[in-house]
Every structure is written in C-alpha cells, then in structure tokens.
Amino acid sequence: MSTTILNEPAPTTAAIAEPRAILQPVWVRVMHWINAAAMLAMILSGWQIYNAAPLFDFQFTRALTLGGWLGGGLLWHFAAMWVLVINGVLYVILGFATGRFRRKLWPITLSGITSDVSQAIRLRLSHDDLSRYNTVQKLLYVGVLIVGVLSVASGLAIWKPVQFHSLTALLGGYDTARYVHFGAMSAIVAFSAIHILLAALVPKALRAMIIGR
Structure with missing residues (x-):
C-alpha cells in the first residue's frame, strides 16, 4: 500500500510576519481623545466668554461658541477645565513614569x-x-x-x-x-x-x- 505525501505550501511572508508593533499604547490613545474633546469644549466656551468682554476689536461668531450666553459659557469652561487638568496631570505623570517623554521628546x-x-x-x-x-x-x-x-x-x-x-x-x-x-x-x-x-x-x-x- 503506497503512501502519498502531500507537500504543504510554504507559508507566505505575510503569513509569518509578526504583528505590527504598537505605536500608541492604550493609555496614550484614551488620554489623547479625552484631551481633544475637553480642549475643544474649552476653546469654544472660552470664545463665548471672550465675546462678553472682548480684548480686541472683534468677536467670535456665535456658530463657533459654546454655551449660548456668558453663564453657559462659564459652566462649559469650568466643566471642561477639570477634565483637561486631571487628564493632563495624569498624562504628564505617565509620560515621565513610562519613559515615553524621554524616548519621544529628547x-x-x-x-x-x-x-x-x-x-x-x-x-x-x-x-x-x-x-x-x-x-x-x-x-x-x-x-x-x-x-x-x-x-x-x-x-x-x-x-x-x-x-x-x-x-x-x-x-x-x-x-x-x-x-x-x-x-x-x-x-x-x-x-x-x-x-x-x-x-x-x-x-x-x-x-x-x-x-x-
């Protein structure tokens, strides 16, 4: 009784390639998007606050402001401020603790x-x-x-x-x-x-x- 040996095709380069390295760890990605949302809220609400007492001879269009009026702008600004500060402090701590700042910025x-x-x-x-x-x-x-x-x-x-x-x-x-x-x-x-x-x-x-x- 003869035995047939099937020659399996060699794996392709793509099949044996190692997974691509993680460029941005989870904590960086999460904090980046939290920071982006909080910063956007602070900027737009800040423009609403600015319009109540302009420093210069112009005002920001209402379409680019957040809060609808001075009090609303202040509420949004302070709420986003706490998110931004807490997220920012944690980001800086982790940046130094993990050595990311040293590797990336120096x-x-x-x-x-x-x-x-x-x-x-x-x-x-x-x-x-x-x-x-x-x-x-x-x-x-x-x-x-x-x-x-x-x-x-x-x-x-x-x-x-x-x-x-x-x-x-x-x-x-x-x-x-x-x-x-x-x-x-x-x-x-x-x-x-x-x-x-x-x-x-x-x-x-x-x-x-x-x-x-």
Whole structure:
C-alpha cells in the first residue's frame, strides 16, 4: 500500500510576519481623545466668554461658541477645565513614569531644528517612521505642554484673582493675565490646526492614534 505525501505550501511572508508593533499604547490613545474633546469644549466656551468682554476689536461668531450666553459659557469652561487638568496631570505623570517623554521628546538640538525646519519648508520632511518624532515635532509637543501650563496658570489668575493674588501679580495683574490667557489659547489653536493638517497629510498617524498600530 503506497503512501502519498502531500507537500504543504510554504507559508507566505505575510503569513509569518509578526504583528505590527504598537505605536500608541492604550493609555496614550484614551488620554489623547479625552484631551481633544475637553480642549475643544474649552476653546469654544472660552470664545463665548471672550465675546462678553472682548480684548480686541472683534468677536467670535456665535456658530463657533459654546454655551449660548456668558453663564453657559462659564459652566462649559469650568466643566471642561477639570477634565483637561486631571487628564493632563495624569498624562504628564505617565509620560515621565513610562519613559515615553524621554524616548519621544529628547534630545532637541539646534542642528536638528535647523535641519528639520529646512526640510519641512521644502516639503521634504519624512514621516515614514512613526515610531519616532522629528525635531520639529519634539519642539511643538514640548512647546504645547509649556503653553498648556501657562494657560492653566493664567486661567486660575483670572478665575480667582484674590485667592491667587500672588499668581495674578506674577502675570502682571488681572488685565494682563487675560491677554496671557488669550495668547496661550491662540498658540494652542495654532498647534491644533498644524496637528490636524499633519494628520490629514499622514493618515497612518491618525490610524495609529485610533487602533494603536
């Protein structure tokens, strides 16, 4: 009795390939989207509050405000503030504790900034390796973290100028603190616009922030 030996086909490269590495861990993804929602609510409600006492000779259109009136804007602003602050503090703690900040945001060198800015201007800055940030990205992320702290500090000075009188004085007084807060908000909006533009240009980065891979 003859025995027929069936030769199984060798597994393809795709079949034996290891799963793609996790680029964005779960805690980063969850906190990123919580932060995005809270920041959007704070910006839109902040514009509603601004319209009640403008600093400059313009107002934001009602279509881009949240709250409907000053009191509603304040309620939304304070609610989103607590979410943003708690989420932000936890993010910073985990960023240092897990070593993510050290791996992703360090080092930042002058030569690296010069080189990457030059390539970015010429639209030659590569985004192929999503596991690492280029120097421009590092600088933007560190900058927005600093601006975030400044935004919270100036917000506290405006909210409770008597209780936080030392902080208010450090920022140049109540009126100056309002300008500082507006400037910090403007910087965050500019960062968000660049962030969204890059996500549109590099969709795999957005996919990684959704599914991790």
